[in-house]
Amino acid sequence: MTYPTKLPRGGVDPPAETLVPRDSGITNAAVPSRALIPLLQHSGKPALCLVKPGDRVKEGMLIGNADGSRSANVHATIPGIVVEVGEHCLPTGEVCTAVAIELGGEFETSGKPRSRREWESLSRLDLLERIRRAGVVGLGGGSIPTHLKLAIPPGSASSIFVANGVESEPSICADDALLREKPSDIMEGLRICQALLTPARTVIALGEQSEDLVPEFERLVRQKGIKADVAVLPSRYPHGHEQLVLAALGSRSPAGEQSATVLNVATLYAIFEAVILDKPLIERVLTVTGSPVSHPRNLKVRFGMGVRDLLEECGGLSSGAAKIVMGGPMRGVSVDSLDLPVTKVTSGIVAFEGLAARPHAELPCIRCGSCIEACPWNLVPTRLFKLVRIGAAAAAEREGLSSCTECGCCAYSCPSRIPLVAVLRQGKHALRGSDA
């Protein structure tokens, strides 16, 4: 086991009472009777629609074809009949084509044992093609199509490859649950990535809450003969971010150089399923939590399931619920409708009670420096904020505005409750506007 070479700085410790019991495992959510599947569930271009209303689709059938290289395939998550193909709003506010499927017909694959396929004999291109075909994207939050990350020029090697098991958000514990449930399969996914990347060094990074899994993973590493270290990293938010994980492991990842690759453990599991079980990415593990939720838990959910159904699955909401957020509590997006579907990017659903969701009046900045302490990127958020407010976004850019990942630590720590993230985002929009 290795320890971080450089302790990361910044970040915040929100009161993340882990409402989900540690050993509750992963529950299979019920199959929704209707699934609304957007064709944009990844970063890049939306997939091209292959079906029309009235079509009968099978489980796992390709319904959206990747449009160009920076796009990903989308598959039917339930068998049935296409009832609608139309424009729908995503939680982020983007509008894209979505396919609505009414459940019907037979499950041809679910619940049946799948045969495991050999992969060692496959060529690099075949492996990548299988991953691409299955529509695997980064499940840690970036949602970049995974085959792009794994496709490095032939002959070159990655300097470091990290299997990232550090949770990306507080009070989300889906990765931890997956690590407990499927360690062996994750390691198999890791081996596939090693074969593709031929990295000089491989690290399995676990968060503090998964520390008890270290012996298990070290045993697996020995058993499978994998060349990899197991490291425990502080799971202070936002240190699950891939750049910060790399920084903590002492590896600098200069921009533009593809020498370090970080993949979330859920992504590794998806790679395992795609390559070995020949199963497309149609479901993921996510955390449903928050004090208004009756039974917070980790669930395996098929994409397209509505938030309302999912909350019902967890025993429904208490009357105090005031705000539902898709994603994590820090970076998630507050939703205005419970009919929005779960997609590949949804790492969790968090419900807030009235008091926690109440907006506060903004007070003047008193230059206390809390945001500087909290910023994991060593930015000076208050200065950026003031520059953006006076309309000097270009000056803010020189101070590093574009390095901001909108992790929200500054706004969280601000005693004057200044909406720093919103203002910095405005600044970035202003910059983009002036470029165009």
Added chain:
Amino acid sequence: MKSEDPPALLFLGLCPAIAVSVRVIDALWMSAGVMLVLLLSGLAMELLSRESSGNEARHSFDRGSPAARWMRALVVTSFLTASFEAGLLALAPAASAALGIYAPLIAVNCLVLGRGMPGTHNLPTRRTVVGLLGRGIGFAASLVAIALVREALGAGTITLFALGGFGGTIVIPMLVEQPLRALGFAGGGLLCLGYLVAVSRAISRRAAANPAGGEAAQ
């Protein structure tokens, strides 16, 4: 035009302005000197430039060239300032002593206030006089205002001319015992100057915002 902001112009003549605005009487003498020299030098410059107008500048020391104009202005202004000093020493030795080393700096103030004015625009003499008089009055008003505030609050007195039975000093009853002495220091002078500039800027900005307001129309 920026030069129409007399308090801001004081920044350029900062050293004498701070030094002579501790007492109202000193500020008055300084203002009188500046106005007199400004006016006379302006007139002289105007006449001199008339005399030399029409001559195309051929090299930098020709009479119509900017360098020559500056040298003329320098000589004229210093001569007038020196005359004023001498006159003051003869007629009002106390005032001369109070102004001290700052009296020659009248020349600096006049060059700053009168810059670009005479002999460049071929203005008729009357308008030159009016313009210079305006600037002189603005400067004097600012200086005396600062001096009034500083002396009244900083020392509790207002020193004016002795006239007949009047001893020359108005004493403000309560303040004179415990004045805000900080205002008498250079820092206090800067503070007053700062507020005066702020107020004058605010007024001119408001006037610019609604031209119907009156004075700003011209």
Added chain:
Amino acid sequence: MTWLVGLCLLPAAGWGVFLFGTPALIVLAVSIAAAILAELASTLPFGRFTLRDGSAFLTGFIVGLLMPAGAPACVPAAASAFAILVVKQSFGGLGRNWMNPAMGGVVFALLSWPGPMSQWIAPKGGAVQGAVMPPLEALRAAMAGPGAKETTPLAILSSSGFTFSDLDSQVLGWINTHVFSPMGISLPPGTFDVLIGHVAGGIGIVSVPLLMLGAWFLLFRGIIRWHLPVMYLGTFAILAAVFGGLGSGNGWFAGGPGFHLFSGSLVLGAFFVAPDPVTSPMTNKGKCIFGIGLGTLTFFLRFFGSLGDGVAASIVLGNCAAPLLDRWTSRRVTGTQGGAA
């Protein structure tokens, strides 16, 4: 947060009121009222109501704590009004002022009314003597005169005729005979008085132990960080210890830092005023440098200057450097190669 700082200052203020009586209460009330009125006068016409943030109250409170109890009411009133109107609101109110308002007001008062600013009142139960003076002022007077031959500040005070309270001599007598005499040491007279703050001085600054009580609470609650106060007091103590004796002709390492740490507004300044977030640097490194600078400035102003005990003036001077320190000490942005600024 601001209200909490005020709360932490209450014990020391209470001690001051107990020692100096009603005049102290009046001074405190006048300075707070003036600050609040000034805040109202400068914000209400613009449709803002800012009293709830507590900064005007705290400014008035600190101004009052630094005043001598015998100051005529107009002095704290003018100092508070100056602090709010000129130092704070002229620059745009809370968060935009570059100078600490309370310290600005106090420096203004020190410059304007040196006389009223030294109208000390003898503490309850204190020694009866001709001119009431805080020990620090008395020490300066004694050192300015000829024949200060003693080596420690307290000894200089004793030899110059400065007297301490009966309580002091009783307590010290008991301690010296029962505790220290076997070890062959004896505490000089005045130790007890200076230690607990049973002396003349500013209303809220005489009692260092009670100030420390509030300071611990602030540190404990994370309202202030340790960097600035530790660096400030540390730098000052070291400089005072090494060079402090030079002025009285006692040579090196004869400064008596303990006496100086316990007198004047040093503790109040280091824990309650200098860490004011608005006017101190934002980064920890910046705070350290700021503290070192303040310690040095205070040392020079106290030992070689004439403006009070040097704390208020040095904080005002130090405030000018805070934005610059922020620039110098901002870190390289993670993942980039170049500098941050």
